Amino acid sequence: MNRTCYRVFVLIVLVATTLIARAARAQDPLPSWNDTAAKKAIVDFVAKVTKEGSPDFVKPEDRIATFDNDGTMWVEQPIYTQVEFAMQRVPAAVKEHPELADNEVFKAILSRDREAIAKFTLGDIEKIVAVTHSGMTVEQFKQIVKDWLDRAEQPRFKKPYTQCIYQPMLELMQYLRASGFKTYIVTGGGQDFVRAFAQKTYGVPGDQVIGTAGKVKYQYKDGKAELIKLPEVLLIDDKTGKPEGINLVIGQRPIAAFGNSTGDQQMLEYTGAGSGARLMMLVHHDDAVREYAYGQDSKIGTFSNALMDEAKSKGWTVISMKDDWKTIFPWEK
C-alpha cells in the first residue's frame, strides 16, 4: 500500500468507527449510566416485562413506575428546595400577616439568623410552609413557584434548581415511558409545588404527581370558581403515606419504584411485595466531588443503615452515584 492509499484507508476506518460509536450511543437509552450492575438491572427488567409471551410480561396498563423527587430526581442539599422557597417567601407572608413578625421562627428568618435557623424543628418548618403556601388560589400559587424557580439558584452549582436534576434518572424515566410505562412522581414535598415544574422538567403531567397535599376550599363568586389553599394538611405523602397516596391517586400497586431515603422505604416494600417481576432502586449519595455524600447521619435525605440492610436482604439495587453514573447533571453532557 502506498502512503496516500494508507492515509485514505486510515481515514475510512476512523470515520467508520466514529459512526458506529455514534450509532451505538444513539441506541443506548441510558447513555449517562456506566455499564455496571445497576444499569444491567434496569435493562434486564424492562426486557423481561415488555417481552410478549415471556412469563414476566406485564400488560402496558399495569406498567406503573413511581419516583421519589428530592434526592432521587433532583438535588436536595444543602436544604430541600421547597424549604428554601418557603423561607424566601417569608417577607411577603409577614407583610400580609404582620402579627407573624413577633414570632421567633419568622423573626429568625427575617433577620437571617443562621444559628437559629439551623436549629429549626420539623414543626417550625411546617409552620413556615403552612403560612407561605396558603391564602391564594392553586393557580396563583403555581405561578408564584414558577416565577421563583425562574430566578432562584442552587447555591453550590449556581444553576436554576430545575437544572440540578439527575440526567441518569431522567433517562431512566424516559426509557420507561418509551417502554410503555406510566411514570409518577411520589414526593414528600408539596404536590402543587412539584406540579408547577414536573411537566416541563421531567415530562410528568400534573395528574401523575402525588405529593403532600394541603386542604383547599372551594369558592364561587361573580362567576369565578376558585380553590383557595388553606394552611392545613390533607395528607402527608412520606413513609407509610407514600403507598397510601399511591392507592388514593393510582389505585394500583407499582411494579417499579425509585427512592433515596428512609422516606421511600414503604413505597419500595409495597412495590416489592407484589407478584411478578419487580424493580426497586435506591440512589445513594456517595459522590462528594461531583454532588454530595451523605447517608445515615444526614437530617436531609437520611439513608439509614437499617435501610441499607433491608435493601441488601431484599435484593433492591443501591445506585452508587460515584460508580454507576457517568454524568450526573444535564449540563455535563
Place this chain on the structure above:
Amino acid sequence: MNRTCYRVFVLIVLVATTLIARAARAQDPLPSWNDTAAKKAIVDFVAKVTKEGSPDFVKPEDRIATFDNDGTMWVEQPIYTQVEFAMQRVPAAVKEHPELADNEVFKAILSRDREAIAKFTLGDIEKIVAVTHSGMTVEQFKQIVKDWLDRAEQPRFKKPYTQCIYQPMLELMQYLRASGFKTYIVTGGGQDFVRAFAQKTYGVPGDQVIGTAGKVKYQYKDGKAELIKLPEVLLIDDKTGKPEGINLVIGQRPIAAFGNSTGDQQMLEYTGAGSGARLMMLVHHDDAVREYAYGQDSKIGTFSNALMDEAKSKGWTVISMKDDWKTIFPWEK
C-alpha cells in the same frame, strides 16, 4: 318496466338504502342520541376544541372531561347501588362484630324492617358503609365488590347493575376519548367501589376514578405489604368536594363536565368558570316509562329547582332522557 324488472329495481333501492343508513349510523359517534339540541351541543363542542388553528382549539393534554357516576352513568333508583351493596353486606359484618346486632340500625336491616330502613338518616347510612367497607385490604374489598356485582340485580330491570348504564353516556365518553380527551369519573360514591368495575364497564382505568375515599393503613409483615381499609373518611367527593377532589387527583380544571344532581353543581361551576370553550350538561330523569322520573323532591339524585335555574341562566345543557335519548340501556340496541 315489466314486473320482474320492477322487483329487481325495488330490491336494489332497498339494499342501497339499508347500506347507506348503516354507513351513516357507523359514522355517527352518538347513535343512541336523537338529533336534538343536546346532541348538537356535544358535536359542536368537540368540533371546536379539536380543530387545529381554531380560536377554541384545546391541546390534547388539556382535554379533561369529568363524569358523575350515580344517575349520570348508571341507574341510582330506587336506591344508590353502593347503599344496597352495603346493606347486603351487613350480615357478614355482624358476624365479624357481634356487638352490632344490638344496634337499632343493624337490627332493622337484619330483620328486613322496611319501615325502619326507609327512615334511615344519612348518619345511619354512613355508619353502615363504614362498618361494611373496612377491615380488609383494598384488593380484598374490590374482589368482594366484583363478586357481588356478578350476582346482584337491579330490582326493576332484573339485570346486573353494570348493565343498567346509560348507553348514550357511554357513547359520549367513548366519543370524547376518540377525540383525545381523558375521561374521569368523579363520584360521591366510594372510590374503591367504583374502581372495582369502571375499567370493564366504562373503559375508565383506576387512576381516572375520583371518589369519596376512606383512610387506609399501611401494614407490612412477613414480606407482605397491604393497605387495610379503615372506617374513617379521608375526603367526601360531593358538592364542593368534587372540585377539591379534581384538584387533588388531576390538578387541572376540566373543560367538560357531566352530572345530574345538586351534588354536581360545584363541579359544573368550576368547569364553566375556566376560559375558552366549555361544555356542561345535566342529565334530567324525566322518563318514568323507560327509566325513572324524579327531580326537586327526590332524596336520591336531587335535581333542585335552583339547579335548573342555574343551568338555564348559565347556558348549561339539560339532557331530557325522554326527548334526547333514542335508547337508554345497552340491551335495547
